[in-house]
Ligand SMILES: [Ca+2]
């Protein structure tokens with residue numbers, strides 16, 4: 001082989017190497033559709049002094065962990081719809097979400113957790129609480145209904 005082809009061939013091999021895992025990952029993502037319906041109650045022990053504190057939870061998000069414990073850089077914020085029930089006490093929520101497999105470096109488990117923005121604290125502070133809800137929900141087609149009751153009270 002003449003040396004003038006060496007560069008382009010090396011480049012082609014590099015491109016193949018980079019593209020193949022991504023395609024494999026995409027195919028895996030497309031093969032599975034898992035629905036999650038997560039409902040729950042969000043308790044708060046602090047008395048409410050104003051309207052802001054009466055709605056002590058602003059939002060809830062369902063996430064799927066792909067990072068080491070305590071880190072979030074690679075986690076998936078799932079496609080989802082949130083409904084908050086502010087007319088109930090404690091406040092209730094409902095999330096309908098979907099995921100398509102655990103990703104390229106998966107372990108056949110969805111590690112689900114909730115992110116909750118609230119101000120259930122002595123002063124009106126914005127807090128974000130991460131709460132694991134399932135250590136391993138199997139990666140498969142279907143719908144999982146999960147209930148979780150969470151106390152968001154921040155002790156000073
Ligand atoms: Ca995961």
Ligand SMILES: [Ca+2]
Nearest residue numbers: 066076102103
């Ligand atoms: Ca994932």
